[in-house]
Amino acid sequence: PLRDGAEGVTVPRVAVAVRAGDEAIGSIWAAVREPLSPERCLALRDAAKIVALHMLRLRAGADVERRLRADLVSTALEGRAGAREALSRLGLVGRPVVVLALAPRDDAGGRRSPGADADATTEREHLADAFAMHLGAVHPHCAASLLGDTAYGLVPAQQDGDAGEERAVRIATDFLDRVGSRTDAVIGVGPAGQDAGGLAHARSGADRALRALRAGGTGRRVARLADVQVEALLCELRDLVAARGDxxxxxxxxxxxxxxxxxxxxxxxxxxxxxxxxxxxxxxxxxxxxxxxxxxxxxxxxxxxxxxxxxxxxxxxxxxxxxxxxxxxxx
Missing domain, CATH: 1.10.10 (Arc Repressor Mutant, subunit A)
Incomplete structure (x- = not known):
């Protein structure tokens, strides 16, 4: 029994789980005056099955939309054939775009169980969804998607150069402030790209800044490549040394x-x-x-x-x- 806020009285309620196989995906609650009859229990269980089908259809639609958006963002960032068309479908063609790269800090030194890896994947997906929602509230033509282990955001710049990057830094900092301590994530900010070809260079800059942040030692959570260029160069030198076995x-x-x-x-x-x-x-x-x-x-x-x-x-x-x-x- 729960208290009804409108009348200030206690009203009994019943609930039934909405399931897809063994996975609980929701629940249905109903206020009742007396225990349910067998017929009403059966009707509530049948309603849960119908709601489950509807929720699965919505989830499938959202997954398709997410995959389509990921394909568009990936095509645009790689600068391959069709990049301009992808930018056009994202509403970003003909304007400077700043690339943001988001990921948890580097924890490559630790070994994780398969279950922990699955939890980390789910956490990255949730973080990417939150990132996309945050960017969507900033500008209607922002785009974000999880590509591999990194969530990329495309933010249209009102101005080219440092002004666009500084605005992107403020947007990224605001997002991490909102997320708080729930996840130890960092964001690298690349230079503004003017076209499909420039966007691949912008992504490279965001990736290099992100890697420098994930390697630690800077004390930053958000940085442009210009802010951590020395650290980025040291990361690349370590790669070269490791590859040659120096x-x-x-x-x-x-x-x-x-x-x-x-x-x-x-x-x-x-x-x-x-x-x-x-x-x-x-x-x-x-x-x-x-x-x-x-x-x-x-x-x-x-x-x-x-x-x-x-x-x-x-x-x-x-x-x-x-x-x-x-x-x-x-x-």
Whole structure:
């Protein structure tokens, strides 16, 4: 029994589940004055079957529309034959368009069960649907679709260049603020594309910005490629290094080998010194040792590694190896 808000009295209610096979897809509630007769119970169950058919038909229609929209967005983003026609059907032809790429942060290091993978897929679909709804409220010609693991949004820009990108950043930030902490997602914003060919370049920029955000280290949830270009380049360098199987060389390799044998923390010391721009006090605090201890380790690493820390080129090479090569121990 539930309280009726209009009359302020308690009215008994009955409910029946609406099912499609073993899946519960809804329910029907009815206010009653007395227990249902067998005939009325049968009528309510029959009504649930009819409602189930109607809901499945609506779901099938929505799935078809989603797939069609995904095909149009995919064709437009790839710049292949038919891209202009796809943009026309989306209502985006003849105007600059900014591409947004949305995905959860990178969790490739963790192993998930098949059930968890299925849950993650469902979560991405729900996130993409919410993203599409948010963009639709911003502009009637916005388009969004889930392609693989990434949800892409196409936002018509009122102006080309930075103004269009900054507006897209505000739209993306507003969406993530509304989603809140329910999902740890990030959005990369690409440059505005002027036509079907430019849209493929815009997608590439959004993908690169998204990857830099997913790799972490920026502290951002939304970024343009210009905001994270260095991080994006480092991601691409890591890909190149992994593909070629490059390993540590030179002074860094010597220091890593010495640390492995002696546990001397020389790589940690060098990393902290470089990150602190040579400020011994700051670097020592970062690794929780006394400045005199840090100075001693700094002297040992220059001796063992034969590294000239007064050379800008040597410092740059060391910083690059420590950030790019996977074998470099972390602090």
């Amino acid at each position: 390993e540590l060389t030179g002074p860094i390799a010597k220091l890593a080998a010495y640390d492995e044998r002696r546990g001397a923390h020389l790589i940690e010391t060098l990393r902290a010194w470089l990150d602190a721009f040579g400020d011994v006090g700051t670097a020592a605090s970062a690794v929780h040792v006394h400045p005199n201890t840090f100075r001693y380790r700094l002297g040992r690493l220059t001796e063992i590694g034969g590294i000239d820390l007064d050379s800008p080129e040597v410092r740059f090479a060391a910083m690059l190896q420590l950030r790019v090569l996977p074998q470099a121990p972390s602090a």
